[in-house]
Amino acid sequence: MYDVINHLINTVFGLGWPSWAISLIAYLLVATILFLVAPFQMLFLTYFERRAIAQMQDRIGPNRVGPQGLFQPVADGVKMFTKEDIVPDAADKWVHLIGPCVVVAPTMFMFAVLPWGPGMVPLDMNIGLLFFFAISSVSAVGLMASGWASNNKFALLGAMRAVAQMVSYEIPAVLSLLAIVLVTGSLSIVDLIHQQAGLFISSADVPGIPDLGLGWFVFTPVGFLAFIAFFIAALAEGERTPFDIPEADSEIVAGYMTEYSGMKFGLFYLAQYVLNFLLCAITAIIFFGGWQGPGVGWLYAQAITPTNPDGNGLFNVLAGMLGVFYFLAKTYFFFFVMVWVRGAYARLRIDQLMDFGWKFLIPLTLVNVISAAIWVGLTKWGAAEGLAFVEGWAPLMRWGVAFVITLLLNIAAYIFLARVYSQAQDERARLDNEVLERLTNVA
Amino acid sequence: MDLLIQIIFGLLSALVIGAAMMVVTVRNVIHAALWLIASFFGVAALYLLLEAEFIAVVQVLVYVGAISILILFAIMLTRSNEGDRLLTKYWWASALIALGLFGVAFLPTFTGTTWNMPQPTGPAGTPEVLSGVEELGRGFVSEFVLHFEIAGVLLTVALIGAIVIAFEERSRRRRVLTLAEELELRKRRQAAESVD
Amino acid sequence: MTRAIPLEAVLVVAAALFCIGLFGALSRRNLIGVLMGIELMLNSANINLVAFWRYLEPRFITGPTFAIFVITVAAAEAAVGLAMIIAIYRSWNTVNADSVDSLKG
Amino acid sequence: MLKTEELQINIGPQHPSTHGVFRMIVTVDGETITDLKPVFGYLHRNHEQIAEVNTYLQNMPYTDRLDYFNSMANNHAYALAVEKLVGIEVPERAEYLRVLMVELTRILNHAGALGFLINDMGAWQTQLAFGMREREKILDLFESASGARLMCNYFRFGGVARDLPPDFMPRLKDLLIAMPAFVDEMERLLRENEILLQRSENIGILPKEVAISYSVTGPMLRASGVPYDIRKAEPYSIYDRFDFDVPIGAVGDVYDRILVRIEEMRQSKRIIEQIIQQLPDAQGGHINPKARQNVRPPAGDVYARVETPKGELGFYLVSDGSLKPYRYKVRAPSFINLTPLGDMCRGYKVADVVVILGSIDIVMGEVDR
Amino acid sequence: MDIQRGNIIVMDRRRGKLRAGQGLLQGLKVVWDHWIGSFRKNENFSQIHGTFTIEYPDERMKLPQAYRNMPVLIYDDETGHELCTACYQCARACPPEVIHITQAKDPNTGKMVPASLEFIIEYDACMSCGLCAEACPFDAIKMDHFFELATDDRMGLLQRKADLNRPISYYTTIAPDLWDEVKEGAMKKLQGSIKRRPGVIGIAGHLSDKIAARRRELEAEAAAAPPAPADAAPAAPAGKLSPEEKAAKLAAMRAAKAGGAAPAAEAPAPAPELSPADAKAAKLAAIKAANAAKKAAEASAAEAPAAPVDEKAAKLAAIRAANAAKAAAAEAPAAPVDEKAAKLAAIRAANAAKAAAAEAPAAPVDEKAAKLAAIRAANAAKKKSE
Secondary structure, X not given: XXXXXXXXXXXXXXXXXXXXXXXXXXXXXXXXXXXHHHHHHHHHHHHHHHHHHHHHOOOOOOOOOOHHHOOHHHHHHHHHHHOOOOOOOOOOHHHHHHHHHHHHHHHHHHHHHOOOEOOEOOOOOXXXXXXXXXXXXXXXXXXXXXXXXXXXXXXXXXXXXXXXXXXXXXXXXXXXXXXXXXXXXXXXXXXXXXXXXXXXXXXXXXXXXXOOOEOOHHHOHHHHHHHHHHHHHHHHHOOOOOOOOOOOOOOOOOHHHOOOOHHHHHHHHHHXXXXXXXXXXXXXXXXXXXXXOOOHHHHHHXXXXXXXXXXXXXXXXXXXXXXXXXXXXXXXXXXXXXXXXXXXXXXXXXXXXXHHHHHHHHHHHHHHHHHHHHHHHHHOOOOOOOOHHHOOOOHHHHHHHHHHHHHHHHHHHHHHHHHHHHHHHHHHHOOOHHHHHHXXXXX | XXXXXXXXXXXXXXXXXXXXXXXXXXXXXXXXXXXXXXHHHHHHHHHHHOOOHHHXXXXXXXHHHHHHHHHHHHHHXXXXXXXXXXXXXXXXXXXXXXXXXXHHHHHHHHHHOOOOOOOOOOOOOOOOOOOOHHHHHHHHHOOOHHHHHHHHHHHHHHHHHHHHHHOOOOOOOOOOOOHHHHHHXXXXXXXXXHHO | OOOOOOHHHHXXXXXXXXXXXXXXXXXXOEHHHHHHHHHHXXXXXXXXXXXXHHHOOOOOOHHHHHHHHHHHHHHHHHHHHHHHHHHHHHHHOOOEOOOOOOOOO | OOOOOEEEEXXXXXXXXXXXXXXXXXXXXXXXXXXXXXXXXXXXXXXXXXXHHOOHHHHXXXXXXXOOOOHHHHHHHHHHHXXXXXXXXXXXXXXXXXXXXXXXXXXXXXXXXXXXXXXHOOOOOHHHHHHHHHHXXXXXXXXXXXXXXXXXXXXXXXXXXXXXXXXXXXXXXHHHHHHHHHHHHHHHHHOOOHHHHHHHOOOOOOOXXXXXXXXXXXXXXXXXXXXXXXXXXXXXXXHHHOOOOEEEOOOOOHHHHHHHHHHHHHHHHHHHHHHHHHOOOOOOOOEOOOOXXXXXXXXXXXXXXXXXXXXXXXXXXXXXXXXXXXXXXXEOHHHHHHOOHHHHHOOOEHHHHHHHHHHHOOOHHHHHO | OXXXXXXXXXXXXXXXXXXXXXXXXXXHHHHHHHHHHOOOEOOOOOOOOOEOOOOOOOOOOOOOOOOOOOEEEEEOOOOOEEOOOOOOHHHHHOOOOOEEEEEEEOOOOOOEEEEEEEEEEEOXXXXXXXXXXXXXXXXXXXXXXXXXXXXXXXXXXXXXXXXXXXXXHHHHHHOHHHHHHHXXXXXXXXXXXXXXXXXXXXXXXXXXXXXXXXXXXXXXXHHHOOOOOXXXXXXXXXXXXXXXXXXXXXXXXXXXXXHOOOOOOOOOOOOOOOOHHHHHHHXXXXXXXXXXXXXXXXXXXXXXXXXXXXXXXXXXXXXXXXHHHHHHHOOXXXXXXXXXXXXXXXXXXXXXXXXXXXXXXXXXXXXXXXXXXXXXXXXXXXXXXX
16 A cells, blocks of 8 residues: 555655655555444444344345345444433443443454455554454453443443453463464464465465465364364354353343443444454454465466566456455355354353353363474474474475374364363262262251 | 654653553542553553564553453452542652652663663664564573573462462352252251161 | 664653552552552563663563563462452451551451 | 342343243342242233123133133133033034144144243244244134134134134144154254253252142143143043153253153144044034033032143132132143242352243243233 | 053153264254245245245235134125114123114104114224124124224224124125125024114114115105106115005015026016006015115126126126215214214225225226226215315
C-alpha cells in the first residue's frame, strides 16, 4: 500500500511529501478500510448464522426484510441504535461506559496483523501471532469492568465466569500455536503462510513438491491435533456453544450483558461476532494455509514483488483476488462449522468446562508440543544439532518417518487422555465414599 | 521526524505518569485498578517507541492480560466496607521519602553521569542491528538456560503456593449431601447400628 | 530514535514512576493498593532495563532477557501476594493494612 | 459483597426455562444448592369448583385444559370415570379410536418433552425443532379428527364425538413410516453425545425407595427402576389386547429419564401398528347410540385412572344423583411428580436445577388446576 | 413384578465404552443431514427432512372439514328462513354460557313463534368446544372455519344475530360432508317451522324487509291485474299462508313433484279458471312451483357427481353474491345505522365473491361477475358509510 500511495502522490502529482507523511496516509487508509470491513463482516455473519441454523432446523430463517432477508442485520443494527440506553443509577457511569469500549477495541487491533492475500497484510510484524493473542486477552479486562459496573449480582457472577473461561482457554490456544511455531520457526504470520505451499507435503519440508498451495499444516499429525485443540479453545474464547456459559440464559440471565441496552449492547454483540470472525480467520490461516490455494503461488510469481520488481501489475490484482477468495472461503467454512456445532450441542456446566480445559486440552497440547519437537528434529535438524543418523536420509524419507512417529504419539496420547478424563468424570460423579465414611462413624 | 517522536514520547510519558498518580490517589480501588491498566498500556507503548517489540507484546500479554485481571478478581472477592480514610496515618512521611529519593538521588545521578554511547560505526543511514526475538530465543537456550529454568521453577512454585494459600480446604467447606448420598448414609448407619 | 530522545529523559520518566509506586506502596490503606504500588515499581525497573539495552548496547540480549525475568517475577509475586490477601480477608474479614497487626492465624 | 455465604437466587416465574409460570427459591452456597423451595399456584383457575357448577358433559372441554400438552389423555380419564359411574359400555371401534388417540398423544408429549429438556441444557432449539415437527404432524391428525389441534374435546360418554375423516388413515400410515426414523435420529443425537452425558449422568438421582414414598408415577418412576405402568398393572379399556414392553431405568437420573422416554415412543408406535391391524370399521360404531350425553348418574362415587405420558391421571367423582357432580377431584401426575424436586436438587449445581426440572416434564396447567 | 404380553426392558446405559468424541460426531452428522435436506419442501408426513414452514399470510394450511372455531347461525338461501327455532338447547349445553336467545312472538296473536328474535354469542368468552353444534336438534348452529377474528374493541366480539347469519351455501363450501349427513332432517324440520312462522318472523335479518316489501308488491299486483304470468323474480315470496293459499300451495307442490326434474323454465300448467282470490293463490303457487323446480334442479346439480356444469353453479354463486350485495345495500331500517355491521356485511360479500371466484375454476365469465359483485358490495359499503 505504501508504494502505491507513494507512486500516486510523488510521481503523479509530484508533491514530494516526506516518506513518513506518506506512510502515515497509507496506514490511515488501511485503518479506515479495516474499520469498514469489521462491521460488514459482523452484519454478514449474523445473517449467515441465522440462515444456517434455521436451515439446520428445517425452517427458513429471516427472509422478509429485503431480498431473501439480506437487510435483516441492518434492521437489527438500527434497532440496536435506536433502543434507549439505560444506565442503572447505582452503577458508576464511567466504568459502565468504558466496559464495552475496552471489549471492542482489541478486536479491531487484531485486524492489524491479518494477511488477506499475498502481499496484502496491513502490518507484517515479525511477532504477529503473539501480538494477536496478547491483544485478545485485553478484552477480558473489559468484560470484568462491565460486569462490575452494572452493580447487579448476576452480571458480576456472569462476568467472573466469562473471564475465568477466557483466561483459562487462552492457555491451550497459545500452546497449540506454540507447536506450529516450533514447526515453522517464526512467529510472523506471513512466513507461516508461505511455508504452507506444496501438495499435502509442505514444500518447506520436501523442496521438490509441485507448489499447488495445498501443503497445509493440518495434513501433518502435529498440525491436525493442534487444529482440533485450537478450534475447541477458539470456541471457548469466542463464547460459542458448547462453551457459551457467560450468557447462559437458562442459569444466570444474560451474564455480564444484563444491564446493557441500546448501543452498548450492540457493541458487545459486535465484539463477539468480530472476535469469532478473527478466530475463524486465524484457524484458516495457521492450519489451512490462509490465502494459499492452487494457482495463487503461480500468479504471485509473475506479479510485482520486492523480489522481482519487473512483473506486471495485473497479476498482483489477480493473485490478490484469488487469495482473498480462498481466505474468505476457508474462514466462512469455519464459521459455518461454529454454527453447525452451535446447532448440534448442548452447553457445558461451568465446572465441567474448566475441567475439560485444564485436564484434557492442556495436557493434549503439551504432548503435541513434544511431537512438534520430534517433527522438527527429524525433518530439519542435521548433524550440527547432534542428530547425525538423520543426515543421510532423503527429505521425503525423513518426512515419512517423522509423520509416522508423531502420528503414533498423538493418537496414543489422545486415547490415553480420553480414557483418563472420562474415568475422572465418573469418579467425580460417583458417591463420595470417604465423606460418607467420615459421616457414618461421626453419628 | 524527530519532532514527531519527541511529541509522541512526551504524550506517552504524560500518560504513564498521570495514570500512576491516579492509581495512588483515587478513592475507589476499582478505578485505581483501571488506571493501573492504563499505565501498563502506556509503558507498553513506551517499549514500542524504544523498538523493543517483543517486550512490549509480552508486557501487554502478561501485565494487562493476566496480572490486572488477577488484581480485579482479588478486589471483587474482598469487597470489604470502604475504608474511611484512603491513606494511612503517616502518608505525608512516605510522600516526603519518595520526593526526597527522586530529587536527591535519582535526578542528579541520571542527568549527571555521562553515558558512553556507542558511536554509530557504519555509514549514517545503516539501521543499527538490534537483537530481536531470534537472538532472544537463542540466548534463552544457550547462555541463559540456567536463568530460564529457574524462572520456570519459580513460576510453578508461585502457582502451587497461590493455590494452597487461597484455596479453602475441602473439609472446612460444609459438604452438601445429595438425596442419593443421604440414602446411602442412612443405610450405612443402620448397618452400623445393627452390627453393634 | 536514539537521536530524538536523550537517554536521560527515559530514565527520568522511569524514576518518576518508581517514586509514585513507592509512595503508593507505602501510603495506601488497602492491601491491594499496596500491591499495585509494587507493580508500578517493577514496571519502572523494566523501563530502565530496556532503555539501557536500547541506548548502550543494542546488539546484546542481556537487557531484554532480564526484562522478561522481571516480568515473570512480577507475575509470580502478584499471584502469591493476592492469594495471601484473600487468605487474610477470609480469616480477618478486612483488607486494611492497619488492622492486620497480629500474627495469630 | 461476594463472600461465599448463603445466597438466595430466585429462578422466578418469568424465567425462560421454567415450563410455564413456576418459581423456585434456591439458596446457594457458592455454586452448589443447599435448599430449594418450589412456589407455584400462578396458573390456578379454580378448575375443580367450576366442575361442580357444570353438568358432566360440560366438563369435558375443561379437561382439555388440565395438561394442555395431551388433552386426549385427560378426556379419556374423565370419560372412563363417568362411564364407570353411569354404567355406559363403549363399542369396539370407539375403544380402538380412543387408544389410538392416547398413544399418538404419548408420542407427541415425549417428542416435545425431550426437545424442551435438551433446550434447557442450552442446545438452541435444534432437537426442539425436530420434536416440534413430529408434534405438528400428530396435531394435524387430531385437527382433522376432532376439530382442534390442542383442545380436542373429542371424547363423549360411550365413545368419541365423530368418526375418522377419510383422509385420516393414509396420513397416519405415512406418519408411522416417519416415526422410527425420527426416534432413531433422536436417539443418535442424545444417547452417545458426550456433552449431554456430562450434563445428565448422575444428575438429579431419585432412588427407587424415595420415588415410591413420594408416590411419583409415570416415566419418572420407571426411570428409577420400578416397572409400574397402569396399562399393564390394571389394564383399563382394551390395553390387554396389545403387547408392548415397559422400559425401566437403572440409576434414576436425568439420563435414564431420557432413555425411558425414547423407548416409550417406540412402544407407542408398536401399539398404534397393532391398532391399525385390529381396527373394526363398523359404520357409526364410534359411539354407543343409546348413551345419553347429559347423564344423570345415580348417587355414588368413582375413581378412574389412566396412564398419561406424564404419569397416573385419576378422576374422583362424587355424584348426588343430580345433573352436576357433587365433588370433582383430579389426581394430577405433574403436581405429585413435582414434590420431590426440592430433595432431588440438593447438592447439585445451579445449572442442574433447570435440567432436573426439565427431566421431570411438568405442565403447570395440571399442577395448579 | 412380571407383566403380561410384553417384558420389562432395563435401559442399557452403555457404560465402559470409550467416550472420545464419537457421539459428538454422530450429532454433527444428524444436523448435517438436516441441513442438506432442508433445501427442499417437506411434502407429506412420511418425510422427516425438508423445510416444513408454511409462510402464513401467503400460503395457507387447508383446514379440515371438522375444524371448529366459532359458532354461527345457518339460514336457508331460498326461503331466507333461519333454521333456529329458539329451543334453547344450545344455551343449555354451553359450558361458559355465552349464548343468549330471546324467542320471537306473533305480534297479533301474542303466541310464541318457533324463531329467535335476537341471538347473541359472546365470541370473547366462547372456547369453540363445539358442544352447542352437537346439542342443536335443528342443525341451526354450526362451527365456522373463520379464525381471523382480531378486533380492537371488546364489544366487537359480542356477535348479534345479524353478524352470526351465514347462508347454507357458505356452510356447504366449508364442510360439505358434514352438511350432507344432516341435510334431509334439517330441511324437513325447517319446512315444519316455516309453517308455524307468521309474516316475516324467522327470516334472516337482512332479508326480512326485502321479502315483506316483495309480498306487498305481490298483493298489490294480484289485486290490480288478473293473474299475470309468474315473473322469474328471484325473490322468494314465502310468507305465512292463509288456509286457502295453503291448499293451492299443496296442489302446486304436487304438480312440481309430478313435473319431476323438468327444467325450471318450463311454464307451470295453466291453472283452471278460479275466483280472484284463487287467482292470487294460484299465482303464488306457480311461483312456489318455480322455486321447487329450481331447487330440484339445483339438487340435481348438487347430486350430479362433480357436475361438468360448473358455469351454472358459478352463475348461481354470482347471483347469490349479488343478493348479499343488494342485502348489504338495503340494511334493515330497524337496526341503528351500524357502521360495523355494514362493514362486516361488505366483507362477507367480498368473501362470498372471493369464494365464488375461487369455486369457479376456469370460467372467465364468473370471475368477472364475482369481481362485479365485490365492487358493487364495496360501493354499497362506501355509500352506506357516508
